Amino acid sequence: MNILLLGSGGREHALSWKLAQSPSCTKLFAAPGNPGIAEDAELVSLDAADHDAVVQFCKDREIGLVVIGPEAPLVDGLADSLRNSDIPVFGPSKSAAQLEGSKGFTKDLCELAGIPTAGYVRTTSLDDARAALDRFSAPYVLKADGLAAGKGVVIAENRQDAEEALADMFGGRFGEAGAEVVIEEFLQGEEASFFALSDGVNIVPFGTAQDHKRVGEGDTGPNTGGMGAYSPAPVLTPELQARVMKEIIEPTVATMRAEGMPYSGVLYAGLMLTSKGPELIEYNCRFGDPECQVLMMRLDSDLVEVLHACAEGRLGDVGAEFLDETAMTVVMAAKGYPGTPEEGGAIDLGHADANGAKVFHAGTAIKDGQLVANGGRVLNVTATGANVTQAQANAFRAVDAINFPSGFYRRDIGWREIAREKEGAL
Numbered sequence: 551m552n553i554l555l556l557g558s559g560g561r562e563h564a565l566s567w568k569l570a571q572s573p574s575c576t577k578l579f580a581a582p583g584n585p586g587i588a589e590d591a592e593l594v595s596l597d598a599a600d601h602d603a604v605v606q607f608c609k610d611r612e613i614g615l616v617v618i619g620p621e622a623p624l625v626d627g628l629a630d631s632l633r634n635s636d637i638p639v640f641g642p643s644k645s646a647a648q649l650e651g652s653k654g655f656t657k658d659l660c661e662l663a664g665i666p667t668a669g670y671v672r673t674t675s676l677d678d679a680r681a682a683l684d685r686f687s688a689p690y691v692l693k694a695d696g697l698a699a700g701k702g703v704v705i706a707e708n709r710q711d712a713e714e715a716l717a718d719m720f721g722g723r724f725g726e727a728g729a730e731v732v733i734e735e736f737l738q739g740e741e742a743s744f745f746a747l748s749d750g751v752n753i754v755p756f757g758t759a760q761d762h763k764r765v766g767e768g769d770t771g772p773n774t775g776g777m778g779a780y781s782p783a784p785v786l787t788p789e790l791q792a793r794v795m796k797e798i799i800e801p802t803v804a805t806m807r808a809e810g811m812p813y814s815g816v817l818y819a820g821l822m823l824t825s826k827g828p829e830l831i832e833y834n835c836r837f838g839d840p841e842c843q844v845l846m847m848r849l850d851s852d853l854v855e856v857l858h859a860c861a862e863g864r865l866g867d868v869g870a871e872f873l874d875e876t877a878m879t880v881v882m883a884a885k886g887y888p889g890t891p892e893e894g895g896a897i898d899l900g901h902a903d904a905n906g907a908k909v910f911h912a913g914t915a916i917k918d919g920q921l922v923a924n925g926g927r928v929l930n931v932t933a934t935g936a937n938v939t940q941a942q943a944n945a946f947r948a949v950d951a952i953n954f955p956s957g958f959y960r961r962d963i964g965w966r967e968i969a970r971e972k973e974g975a976l
């Protein structure tokens with residue numbers, strides 16, 4: 551089967567690496583891709599926003615499966631355009647992608663389906679929002695309703711900061727995404743991610759992970775897209791995973807179907823493990839980046855078979871098997887990230903890929919034959935081990951083999967779990 555993969559980050563490199571390994575992958579195309587993805591796929595120039603061009607390409611090249619990596623084309627309805635032309639696609643419809651595209655939509659769905667989540671109010675004007683703050687206490691959680699590249703959430707420590715942030719949001723700081731703001735109750739606990747595939751009816755659990763969102767060691771400094779991740783997340787015990795399936799994922803899939811917008815694709819649930827149990831913080835309608843990298847490292851099943859079955863509504867016939875190992879990815883970013891990253895810094899990967907490690911390209915380019923940085927998050931150095939401690943040692947052995955003078959990374963990825971592993975060994 552010919553396959554088209556859309557996207558250009560570390561998530562898509564992990565997907566291309568795994569898709570290309572499948573015996574049923576005849577030819578893999580990627581648009582726009584990156585130098586890492588070019589090792590697995592033929593790169594083509596296609597604009598995901600030009601639905602007609604994507605559909606035409608799929609017809610010309612007899613594409614049997616399209617895999618959409620990032621959220622923007624999903625929220626924009628690309629999966630609908632492909633399905634309307636009978637082209638199998640992995641990823642939800644525009645209406646189902648509202649689970650990521652609108653925070654307010656997801657909160658209303660939780661209320662309708664009885665899914666545990668923070669109490670909330672949807673507001674559409676600064677006056678309403680200010681008044682709504684009376685119903686909450688500090689810290690205040692304020693969220694721009696729409697897609698804001700992961701930057702639309704403000705946690706304000708006091709009322710004054712909250713009012714200023716609201717004025718900013720309604721003042722257009724996040725553009726259209728901030729025309730509505732959701733105010734939420736603050737949840738206390740440890741965060742973890744749970745993944746599941748659904749074809750609208752059937753559900754296949756697809757692993758757990760934890761990431762590090764802050765740029766600095768000890769989880770300090772500004773938020774990023776994620777500086778590292780590991781899978782599985784042992785805090786999500788089998789008992790808790792069963793509760794997540796029963797209390798969160800199953801009611802979501804059933805309610806979306808009942809509401810006439812069946813969810814087909816990956817459901818990425820961001821969870822807070824509170825004293826009452828797991829509560830939903832947010833849904834994403836695509837794989838996490840860099841969470842996907844650690845999931846792909848552990849996936850033992852044929853990714854093409856699973857994603858194709860999902861696209862064709864046959865998930866009931868397949869399962870997803872994961873290796874019993876821990877995978878960790880360490881993000882090497884360009885200095886300046888998450889502000890303005892230094893561009894063009896030279897990278898020498900050395901023998902980082904030795905000993906079973908894998909370097910996924912996130913933001914790289916080739917200039918005059920030299921691999922260089924081309925983005926904020928540049929490399930995702932990924933390795934496995936018997937537990938988080940060993941996976942971390944193997945990941946850092948690979949990081950240490952790389953020469954990237956204008957890059958930086960966190961040396962403490964997995965610290966929470968490594969501390970627990972130490973305690974458990976005493």
Ligand code: AMP
Pocket residue numbers: 668691693700703734735736737738741820831832
């Ligand atoms: P989101 O984009 O909704 O995942 O929010 C980004 C981050 O803000 C989450 O990963 C949490 O760390 C934090 N956050 C979001 N909502 C809440 C909440 N209701 N209570 C506490 N922290 C939250």
Ligand code: GLY
Pocket residue numbers: 700761775776834837838839840841
């Ligand atoms: N790593 C967080 C995300 O993909 O949204």
